[in-house]
Amino acid sequence: MSPLPNPLPDAEAQCRQLADLIRPQLHHQPALLGIYSGGAWIAERLKELLGLPEDIGLIDVSFYRDDFAEKGLHPQVKPTVIPFDVEGRHIILVDDVLYTGRTTRAAINELFDYGRPASVAMAVLADRGGRELPIGATYCVWDVDLQDGQSLVLGKQDDGRLVWRLEHA
Amino acid sequence: MNIVIENGRVIDPKNGVDRNCSLFIADGKVAGLGDAPAGFVADQTIDATGCVVCPGLIDLGARLNSIEAELAAAVAGGVTSVVVPPDADPPLDEPELADRLVHRGAEIGKARVLPLGALTLGLKGERLSELAGLKKAGCVAFSQANKTVVDTEALLRAMEYAATFGFAIWLQPQDYWLARNGIAHEGEVASRLGLAGIPVAAETIAIGTIIQLVRDTGCRVHLTRISSAAGMALIQRARHDHLPITCDVGVHHLLLTENDIGYFNPHARFSPPLRAQNDRLALSAAAASGLAAVCSDHTPVGADDKLLPFGEAKPGATGLEVLLPLTLKWAEAAKVDLPTALARITASPAEVLGLPSGQLAVGAVADICVFDPEATWQLTPDALKSRGKNSPWLGYMMTGKVRTTLVAGRVVF
Amino acid sequence: MHNPQLNKDGELIHLLSIEGLPQRILTQILDTAASFMEVSAREVKKVPLLRGKSVFNLFFENSTRTRTTFEIAAKRLSADVINLDINKSSASKGETLLDTIDNLCAMHANLFVVRHASSGAPYLIAEHLQSIGRDDVHVVNAGDGRHAHPTQGLLDMYTIRHYKKDFTQLRVAIVGDILHSRVARSDIHALTTLGVPEVRAIGPETLLPKHLDKLGVHVFHDMEEGLKDVDVIIMLRLQNERMTGALLPSAGEYFRHYGLTPQKLALAKPDAIVMHPGPMNRGVEIHSAVADGSQAVILPQVTFGIAVRMAVMSIVAGN
Numbered sequence: 001m002s003p004l005p006n007p008l009p010d011a012e013a014q015c016r017q018l019a020d021l022i023r024p025q026l027h028h029q030p031a032l033l034g035i036y037s038g039g040a041w042i043a044e045r046l047k048e049l050l051g052l053p054e055d056i057g058l059i060d061v062s063f064y065r066d067d068f069a070e071k072g073l074h075p076q077v078k079p080t081v082i083p084f085d086v087e088g089r090h091i092i093l094v095d096d097v098l099y100t101g102r103t104t105r106a107a108i109n110e111l112f113d114y115g116r117p118a119s120v121a122m123a124v125l126a127d128r129g130g131r132e133l134p135i136g137a138t139y140c141v142w143d144v145d146l147q148d149g150q151s152l153v154l155g156k157q158d159d160g161r162l163v164w165r166l167e168h169a
Numbered sequence: 170m171n172i173v174i175e176n177g178r179v180i181d182p183k184n185g186v187d188r189n190c191s192l193f194i195a196d197g198k199v200a201g202l203g204d205a206p207a208g209f210v211a212d213q214t215i216d217a218t219g220c221v222v223c224p225g226l227i228d229l230g231a232r233l234n235s236i237e238a239e240l241a242a243a244v245a246g247g248v249t250s251v252v253v254p255p256d257a258d259p260p261l262d263e264p265e266l267a268d269r270l271v272h273r274g275a276e277i278g279k280a281r282v283l284p285l286g287a288l289t290l291g292l293k294g295e296r297l298s299e300l301a302g303l304k305k306a307g308c309v310a311f312s313q314a315n316k317t318v319v320d321t322e323a324l325l326r327a328m329e330y331a332a333t334f335g336f337a338i339w340l341q342p343q344d345y346w347l348a349r350n351g352i353a354h355e356g357e358v359a360s361r362l363g364l365a366g367i368p369v370a371a372e373t374i375a376i377g378t379i380i381q382l383v384r385d386t387g388c389r390v391h392l393t394r395i396s397s398a399a400g401m402a403l404i405q406r407a408r409h410d411h412l413p414i415t416c417d418v419g420v421h422h423l424l425l426t427e428n429d430i431g432y433f434n435p436h437a438r439f440s441p442p443l444r445a446q447n448d449r450l451a452l453s454a455a456a457a458s459g460l461a462a463v464c465s466d467h468t469p470v471g472a473d474d475k476l477l478p479f480g481e482a483k484p485g486a487t488g489l490e491v492l493l494p495l496t497l498k499w500a501e502a503a504k505v506d507l508p509t510a511l512a513r514i515t516a517s518p519a520e521v522l523g524l525p526s527g528q529l530a531v532g533a534v535a536d537i538c539v540f541d542p543e544a545t546w547q548l549t550p551d552a553l554k555s556r557g558k559n560s561p562w563l564g565y566m567m568t569g570k571v572r573t574t575l576v577a578g579r580v581v582f
Numbered sequence: 583m584h585n586p587q588l589n590k591d592g593e594l595i596h597l598l599s600i601e602g603l604p605q606r607i608l609t610q611i612l613d614t615a616a617s618f619m620e621v622s623a624r625e626v627k628k629v630p631l632l633r634g635k636s637v638f639n640l641f642f643e644n645s646t647r648t649r650t651t652f653e654i655a656a657k658r659l660s661a662d663v664i665n666l667d668i669n670k671s672s673a674s675k676g677e678t679l680l681d682t683i684d685n686l687c688a689m690h691a692n693l694f695v696v697r698h699a700s701s702g703a704p705y706l707i708a709e710h711l712q713s714i715g716r717d718d719v720h721v722v723n724a725g726d727g728r729h730a731h732p733t734q735g736l737l738d739m740y741t742i743r744h745y746k747k748d749f750t751q752l753r754v755a756i757v758g759d760i761l762h763s764r765v766a767r768s769d770i771h772a773l774t775t776l777g778v779p780e781v782r783a784i785g786p787e788t789l790l791p792k793h794l795d796k797l798g799v800h801v802f803h804d805m806e807e808g809l810k811d812v813d814v815i816i817m818l819r820l821q822n823e824r825m826t827g828a829l830l831p832s833a834g835e836y837f838r839h840y841g842l843t844p845q846k847l848a849l850a851k852p853d854a855i856v857m858h859p860g861p862m863n864r865g866v867e868i869h870s871a872v873a874d875g876s877q878a879v880i881l882p883q884v885t886f887g888i889a890v891r892m893a894v895m896s897i898v899a900g901n
C-alpha cells in the first residue's frame with residue numbers, strides 16, 4: 001500500500017494500463033460487466049481499448065446489497081442490463097475502487113441470478129484495502145492507502161475525461 | 170343551608186346583571202344579590218375571587234349512557250340541567266321509563282334530568298306514544314332524537330295531537346332519503362376524500378316540510394342541531410313570520426368544519442355532519458344574535474365504536490365538560506361578549522324549555538355555576554369524569570374551568 | 583398537518599394516497615419500477631431485498647386480481663406472503679380492525695397490504711401503528727372505499743410515461759364513474775402532481791363528484807367534445823356494486839353516450855393510448871374492437887403493475 005500521491009493519478013492513463021493487464025486473456029472471449037457508475041465508464045473504455053465487439057453489461061447492485069435494513073433502498077436505482085447470455089461465459093466485473101468487497105459480493109450474487117458463468121474475474125483501477133470479505137482483485141493498477149473518512153471518487157468531466165477526486169466524509 | 174358566594178363577577182344575562190358582588194343563597198333559592206338579606210347568617214362561604222358566577226348551564230342535548238358518571242360529568246362542567254334525548258335503549262316511549270329516569274336522577278342528586286319523551290313508539294315514526302302520560306311522568310317535550318319521521322302524514326297527526334295539549338316537539342331536520350347513505354357534508358372535502366355526502370338539501374327540505382306543518386297545526390317545534398346556512402335562513406324567516414319555532418346548534422358546529430376531518434379523523438364524524446366554513450359562520454351569527462341556543466349534544470362513544478374507519482365510526486363527541494370552554498372559545502373568536510355567550514347556554518335554553526330557570530333573580534332556584542374564565546387545562550381522558558372520552562379536542566388546552574356547581578342551593582361539585 | 587405517509591426526513595414509510603406526495607417521490611417510484619421491469623424479464627425473477635420479511639395481504643374487500651399481483655410482487659422480492667381474506671359480514675365481526683392489526687404485528691408482520699371498503703381505513707391503521715411505536719411496520723393501500731388506489735394510479739402513470747415520455751405536454755381524459763372510483767381520484771392527483779397540463783373528466787352529472795374543478799380537472803358531459811385531441815384515455819369500469827339508487831337508467835344508454843367505440847376513439851389523437859384498470863365490461867364502457875385494438879395498452883398495464891408494486895414495497899420497507 002502506498003500513500004496518496006499529490007496530484008492524483010490520471011484515470012485515463014490507468015484505464016490504458018488496466019487494458020494492458022487484461023489483453024493476454026482475450027482468447028477466453030471475456031464479457032465486460034461494469035458496476036454503476038464508475039465501473040460502467042471504465043468498462044466502456046476497456047471495450048474500446050481491447051477492441052471487444054460486444055456491448056458491455058451494466059449492473060446496479062441496489063437490490064442485492066446487504067445494508068437494506070439500515071439504509072433502505074437507494075433513491076436512484078438504475079436498471080441492470082446484461083445484453084449477453086451469462087451461461088458458460090468468462091465474465092470480467094469492472095469497478096473503480098475495491099474496498100470492503102461488499103459491492104463485489106452483491107454483484108456476483110446478482111450475476112448468478114442470470115445464469116452460471118464459466119468464471120468471474122474482478123478488474124479495478126484502485127484497491128484501497130480494508131477488505132471485510134475474502135474478495136480479491138484479479139486485475140488492479142493502483143494500490144493506495146486512505147485515511148478513515150477519506151474516499152476516492154471517479155468522475156466524468158464535461159469533455160468526457162475520467163478524473164479522480166478525493167472526498168472527505 | 171345558607172351560602173354566600175363572594176368576590177365573584179356575577180353575570181345573569183336574563184336580567185342584565187354583570188357586576189362584582191356577593192350572591193346569597195337560602196332554602197335552595199337565590200336570597201339576595203349585593204347586600205345580604207336581613208338576618209342572613211352564612212353557614213358556608215365560597216370565595217369566587219377571579220371567577221364568574223352565573224346560572225347553572227342548561228344543556229339541551231346530552232345522552233346519559235351510564236347515568237351516574239354522566240351526571241357527575243355534567244356538574245363538573247357546570248351543567249345543572251340536562252335534556253336527555255329519548256334514544257337510549259329501550260327508547261323512552263313509556264311513562265314508567267320516564268318516571269324511573271327522573272327518580273334515578275333525583276336519587277343521584279347531581280344535575281337535574283329533563284327527559285324528552287319518544288314522540289312515536291320505539292321511535293319508529295308510525296304510532297304515537299302516550300304523550301300526556303309521558304308528560305305527567307316528567308317529560309318536558311317530545312322528540313325523535315335524530316331519527317326522521319318519514320311518513321309525513323304521521324308527522325302531521327303527531328303535531329296536531331301535541332298542539333291539542335300545548336306540547337312541544339323537538340325534531341332534528343334531516344330528510345331520510347338524502348341522508349341515509351351519507352357520512353359527511355357533501356362538499357369539497359367529501360369529494361376529495363371519497364366520502365358519501367349528505368347535501369344541505371337534506372336539512373332544508375326537512376325544515377321546509379316542518380315549517381309548513383307548523384303553519385297548519387300551530388304546534389310548537391324546536392329544531393335541534395342545525396348545521397347549514399341555508400337551514401338557518403329558513404328558520405330566520407319562519408321566526409319573522411311569528412311561527413312558534415326555536416332552534417339550537419351543537420357547540421362543535423360553531424367551531425369546526427368539514428376540513429377538520431383531516432386524514433379521516435373519526436372524531437370529526439358528527440350527525441348532522443360538520444359542514445363548510447360559510448355554514449359555520451352562519452351558525453355562529455345565529456348563536457350570536459340569539460336566533461339559536463347552544464348545546465353540547467353530548468354523545469359518549471367507546472373506543473371500540475369510534476376508532477374505526479370514518480364511515481363506520483359512531484358519530485358524536487363528549488360534550489358536558491367542554492360545553493363551557495368551547496362556548497368561551499367560540500365567543501372570543503366571534504367577538505361575542507361574555508354575558509351574551511353565557512345567555513346561549515343558560516337563559517336561551519330555559520326559554521326554549523319554557524322554564525323559569527337559567528337566571529339569578531331573587532327567588533330563583535339556586536342552580537349556579539362558578540368558573541374561572543382564565544384557567545387552562547388539558548383535555549385528556551383522565552381529565553374527564555364522563556365515560557365518553559371521544560373528542561376532536563383530545564390533547565388540546567381548554568380555557569375556562571368550573572370551580573363549583575350548586576343545584577338547588579347544594580354544592581354538588 | 584403532518585402527512586402520515588412520510589417520516590420526519592420526508593421519506594415514504596407508508597403508501598396511503600397519492601395526494602400529498604411530492605413529485606420527487608412519484609418519480610422515484612417510477613424510476614425504481616423501471617429497474618424491476620428488468621428483473622421481471624429475466625430467468626430468475628427474484629431479488630433478495632425483502633428476504634425474511636413477512637408481507638400480509640389484508641383484504642377486507644374481495645379482489646383476486648389485485649391481491650395476486652401484490653403476492654407476485656412480494657414473492658419476487660423474496661418476501662414471505664400471507665393472505666388474509668377477512669370477510670366483512672356481520673357473522674365474522676367481533677374483532678375490531680385495530681385488534682386484528684395488533685395480533686398480526688405480534689406475529690412479526692413487516693408490511694400490510696390493505697384493501698378495505700371504507701375510505702380512510704389504511705390511515706387508521708398507519709396512525710395506530712405510530713401510536714404503538716411500531717415504525718418497523720409499513721402499510722400499502724390496495725384500495726380504500728372511494729378514496730384512493732395509489733398503486734393503480736402509479737402504474738397508470740408508469741404506463742403513460744412508457745408510451746408518451748413527457749407528462750408536461752399531454753391531454754388526458756378519464757371517462758366514467760368517477761364519483762365512486764378510487765382509481766380516478768388517484769389518477770387525478772398523480773397526473774396533476776406530475777405536471778400534466780390538461781386533465782379531463784367525462785361522464786354524466788350523476789357519476790361525477792361535485793367540486794371536481796377544485797382538483798384541477800375540466801369537466802365534460804359530452805364525450806365527443808371531451809375526447810378531442812387527447813393523448814391518453816383512461817376508461818373506468820361501470821361499478822355495479824358501488825351504485826345505490828337511481829344514478830343511471832341502463833347500461834345500454836350509458837354505452838351509447840359514454841362507451842368508447844372506434845368512432846369516438848378516432849376523435850382523439852391518432853396515436854392516443856387507451857387504458858383501463860380492469861376488469862373490463864365489454865359493451866358497457868368499452869367496445870370490444872377498441873379493447874382488442876392496437877391503441878389499447880390494457881395488458882401491459884398489468885405487467886407494469888407488478889414492477890410498480892415491487893418498487894413501492896421496496897421503498898417503504900427500507901425507510
